[in-house]
Amino acid sequence: MSSAQPLLSVNAVSKSFGGLQVISDVSFDVESGSRIALIGPNGAGKTTIFNLISGVYTPDSGSISFDGADITAVPSRKRIGLGLARSFQNIRLMPHLSVVENIMLGQQSHASGPSDMALPLFRRSRSRREAEDLLASMGLGTFPGDVVATLPYGIRKKIEVVRALAAKPKLLMLDEPAAGLNPAETASLRDFLITISETGTTILIVEHDMGLVRSLCEEAVVLNFGSKIYEGSTKYVQDDPLVLEAYLGSRHVKDHVVAGGADA
Numbered sequence: 001m002s003s004a005q006p007l008l009s010v011n012a013v014s015k016s017f018g019g020l021q022v023i024s025d026v027s028f029d030v031e032s033g034s035r036i037a038l039i040g041p042n043g044a045g046k047t048t049i050f051n052l053i054s055g056v057y058t059p060d061s062g063s064i065s066f067d068g069a070d071i072t073a074v075p076s077r078k079r080i081g082l083g084l085a086r087s088f089q090n091i092r093l094m095p096h097l098s099v100v101e102n103i104m105l106g107q108q109s110h111a112s113g114p115s116d117m118a119l120p121l122f123r124r125s126r127s128r129r130e131a132e133d134l135l136a137s138m139g140l141g142t143f144p145g146d147v148v149a150t151l152p153y154g155i156r157k158k159i160e161v162v163r164a165l166a167a168k169p170k171l172l173m174l175d176e177p178a179a180g181l182n183p184a185e186t187a188s189l190r191d192f193l194i195t196i197s198e199t200g201t202t203i204l205i206v207e208h209d210m211g212l213v214r215s216l217c218e219e220a221v222v223l224n225f226g227s228k229i230y231e232g233s234t235k236y237v238q239d240d241p242l243v244l245e246a247y248l249g250s251r252h253v254k255d256h257v258v259a260g261g262a263d264a
């Protein structure tokens with residue numbers, strides 16, 4: 001990939017379900033090394049865009065390029081191998097497994113085929129070591145043996161992010177990672193994500209907490225009713241008339257956009 005090329009390009013993508021147009025002609029780029037927020041009122045189409053980028057859905061029209069290649073027709077599983085990882089809106093860790101075992105599952109999602117999945121013993125111990133090293137490097141080294149279900153929610157959210165990182169992604173997509181966190185946990189998650197970004201991982205985040213969005217991301221793309229209504233600095237997003245209008249009537253205008261949200 002040439003350095004001038006964005007890491008991810010969403011090009012004039014549209015998607016409808018049962019005749020209902022959910023995404024209309026949306027385009028945006030994500031530059032390598034950046035931290036970009038995808039925001040908008042409830043039902044604006046943010047998760048659908050994530051599903052299109054990660055390959056859960058195929059666009060009706062338009063295309064998606066990643067790392068210099070057109071991935072529009074690439075199956076979801078292969079996109080992980082190309083360097084595109086995602087964590088979900090609701091935690092999908094295996095609660096009965098240990099932290100390190102959950103991270104090892106993230107490593108396996110990066111595996112290229114069946115022979116990688118059936119790990120022989122020596123590879124399993126190497127995977128375990130790598131998972132423990134990754135946890136330690138992210139400041140979670142004291143938790144590897146703990147069963148996930150016993151850990152505080154804020155820690156589990158970080159483990160969910162680390163599990164996505166185990167696939168060694170170029171682009172990390174996070175869907176509402178701060179949902180359910182208190183302000184202190186949100187601030188800690190933000191610092192955690194900045195550390196990850198500083199190691200070179202590009203971050204695309206769907207998030208309602210504007211305090212977190214402003215303090216984490218330089219730029220935002222705003223959707224409303226499936227169309228892009230703003231693309232630019234997070235500094236000015238709350239002053240944009242179209243953005244204000246989009247949030248009008250939603251509780252988020254009061255809680256987050258106009259009031260500016262609780263700064264994390």
Ligand SMILES: Nc1ncnc2c1ncn2[C@@H]1O[C@H](COP(=O)(O)OP(=O)(O)OP(=O)(O)O)[C@@H](O)[C@H]1O
Nearest residue numbers: 017018020022040041042043044045046047048049
């Ligand atoms: N598989 C589907 N079938 C039918 N409609 C869908 C499907 N997926 C999403 N939609 C509709 O598309 C619209 C956008 O949904 P989406 O979940 O992408 O919004 P969102 O911006 O992520 O919302 P939220 O902030 O509430 O998570 C909604 O009206 C939703 O009902």
